[in-house]
Amino acid sequence: MTEDFSRRSLLRAAAALAGGGLLVGCAPGASRSTTDLSYWHLLTGGDGTVMAGLVDAVNAANLGFHTSQTVLAWGPPYYTKLAMASAGGRAPDVAIMHASRIAGYAPGGLLEPWDLDLLAEAGLHESDFPARVWEKCQYDGKLYAIALDTHxxxxxxxxxxxxxxxxxxxxxxxxxxxxxxxxxxxxxxxxxxxxxxxxxxxxxxxxxxxxxxxxxxxxxxxxxxxxxxxxxxxxxxxxxxxxxxxxxxxxxxxxxxxxxxxxxxxxxxxxxxxxxxxxxxxxxxxxxxxxxxxxxxxxxxxxxxxxDSHTFVLPRQSKVSPERRKHVYTMVAELLKRSVKWAGGGHIPAYQPVATSAEYQALKPQSNYAGIPAYVNYDPQVWFSGAGSxxxxxxxxxxxxxxxxxxxxxxxxxxxxxxxxxxxxxxxxx
The missing domain is CATH 3.40.190.10 (Periplasmic binding protein-like II)
Structure with missing residues (x-):
């Protein structure tokens, strides 16, 4: 992806990725404070309420940043707008993406890979996630997503x-x-x-x-x-x-x-x-x-x-603030550490310290199917597959x-x- 994409190219790319109609809207600006994080997701209903509570809890921890959520309509409208924002380099700091959509976004530079060293500084390691889930979050040998769950x-x-x-x-x-x-x-x-x-x-x-x-x-x-x-x-x-x-x-x-x-x-x-x-x-x-x-x-x-899995991704930005990016790593780590609340909606936590905790194991019937990530199967990995396609x-x-x-x-x-x-x-x- 280059900075001088024509408007027509942007529209065509976004339409192809989303598998249909376009939703054009405002992208985040570049003038935000380095402590103000923008977070896009498509979680509504009960899931949206739980996610809002988790973000509020992380904000209340006073970790040096504040996260603002933007909730967009599930499916093509969400993925179209995310593609548009990424192609223009004016995307949010972090976003939710289904693991099944990574193959359609990572190859063209619409996502940026996660830095394993910065993840380690935030307390996240490959061993903290089921092997098949971690593998699905990679493309061409690089990690493009951090899984929140398996559903x-x-x-x-x-x-x-x-x-x-x-x-x-x-x-x-x-x-x-x-x-x-x-x-x-x-x-x-x-x-x-x-x-x-x-x-x-x-x-x-x-x-x-x-x-x-x-x-x-x-x-x-x-x-x-x-x-x-x-x-x-x-x-x-x-x-x-x-x-x-x-x-x-x-x-x-x-x-x-x-x-x-x-x-x-x-x-x-x-x-x-x-x-x-x-x-x-x-x-x-x-x-x-x-x-x-x-x-x-x-x-x-x-x-x-x-x-499928809800995952955290780093949409492409033309200008990246190192300080704000480091806050994103902390924010994601903190959300994962609190994800037993996310499991209340039926999802299996991807973060293994939570998935193996006594608190999660006590959840019924959720823990009855907690072994599925060991043999999970996602959509075939190809650019036109995945949720909302x-x-x-x-x-x-x-x-x-x-x-x-x-x-x-x-x-x-x-x-x-x-x-x-x-x-x-x-x-x-x-």
């Missing part, structure tokens, strides 16, 4: 229904699709409606999260390298898609449920199981329903789970009919791969 796709269950159906022990020892189907069928007999709630209609993210979890459980990989054809395992994909479709039979689970319907159904006791992200936990706990959670059982032989929508465009029972699994997956190959033929926009 996986998990299996919730109604403990009262499970006990009545006699499947509580079985849920913790499932080893095959057939065993899962048997448990779900028994729960359906208890609820009288469905055994499983899974909302996916019109939601590529939900379709992809379950598919990729089970696909990786077969031991299959998906390698996407620009300029090369996608390396995939079609047989594994067809096996997984066929199984998912078998669950969506209007008995075990609704054939055409969306996210809101699935959550409501589970909340009202009309199902015994629920596939959802850990971010769903606060709603379930607020309803005071009898709920527990565990990693999605290993049904295809290999332990695997889909997840169109990658998962491409999956939905080709396989939603398969989920609905109207399409052939092999043809649907072929369509998705063909779409990927077209994107891989294009040069990276930035």
């Amino acid at each position: 996986p796709f998990v299996l919730y269950y109604n403990t009262d229904h499970a006990e009545k159906a006699g499947v509580t022990d079985a849920l913790h020892s499932l080893k095959s699709p057939e065993e899962f189907t048997e448990v779900a069928t028994k729960l359906q007999a208890v609820t009288g409606k469905h055994g499983l709630s899974y909302g996916y209609l019109g939601d590529g993210s939900q379709m992809w999260r379950l598919f990729y979890t089970l696909y990786r459980q077969t031991g299959a990989d998906m390698k996407l390298v620009p300029g090369q054809r996608a390396e995939v395992d079609k047989d594994a994909a067809v096996q997984v898609l066929t199984f998912i479709r078998s669950l969506l039979n209007d008995k075990i689970a609704s054939r055409s449920g969306d996210g809101g319907t699935a959550t409501s159904e589970f909340l009202h006791g009309e199902s015994g199981l629920f596939f959802g992200g850990v971010w769903e936990l606060p709603v379930l706990k607020d309803a005071k329903m009898p709920v527990d959670a565990l990693p999605i059982p290993t049904m295809f032989g290999t332990q695997a789970a889909y997840a 169109d990658f998962q929508n491409y999956f939905a465009e080709n396989v939603q009919n398969v989920y609905l029972g109207n399409g052939d699994p092999g043809a649907g997956f072929d369509g998705f791969v063909a779409r990927l190959n077209k994107l891989l033929d294009r040069p990276q926009p930035v």
Whole structure:
């Protein structure tokens, strides 16, 4: 990236990175005090409230700086504006980015790498993070992100229904699709409606999260390298898609449920199981329903789970204040040290001194799935994948009919791969 980018180039780069529409707004100015830090994130709702409390706590510690938050709309609006600000060199001091988006931002100079020596001075080391999470935060041998959490796709269950159906022990020892189907069928007999709630209609993210979890459980990989054809395992994909479709039979689970319907159904006791992200936990706990959670059982032989991570990144700035930058390292370290509060929202803390603490281990059901970072799987690392991009929508465009029972699994997956190959033929926009 150079200082003399044309306006058209900036717009084109930002649009490509965000996968869609533009949101143009004011970027932070260069006249701030060296003790005034700007922090952008896309955390709203309960997560936003918790993050605001954490920032307030760090500010109250009087560490020589003050952090001001800017909260932007989740998804393309956020990532577009972050790309625009970085390309113009007028970005915030620190920002939140999903780990799955790093490959789209780091190569073109939209992010600056973290200095390992300064991290050590702030008390942060590689050994403080799960190996797979730390690895995902790197690009081309440099560290471009510091993980705050891992937020996986998990299996919730109604403990009262499970006990009545006699499947509580079985849920913790499932080893095959057939065993899962048997448990779900028994729960359906208890609820009288469905055994499983899974909302996916019109939601590529939900379709992809379950598919990729089970696909990786077969031991299959998906390698996407620009300029090369996608390396995939079609047989594994067809096996997984066929199984998912078998669950969506209007008995075990609704054939055409969306996210809101699935959550409501589970909340009202009309199902015994629920596939959802850990971010769903606060709603379930607020309803005071009898709920527990565990990693999605290993049904295809290999332990695997889909997840993403919220990470701290250093957006590119044309002029960097060394003093303010050092304060950023301290600020991030202090947020991580307080992240047990962040875990209250269902997330798994990435900072291991917190994740292994007695306070976190006492959180239930959060600590039940605390081992997932050891075998977590993120989106394939390529510039067009990740949270808030169109990658998962491409999956939905080709396989939603398969989920609905109207399409052939092999043809649907072929369509998705063909779409990927077209994107891989294009040069990276930035």
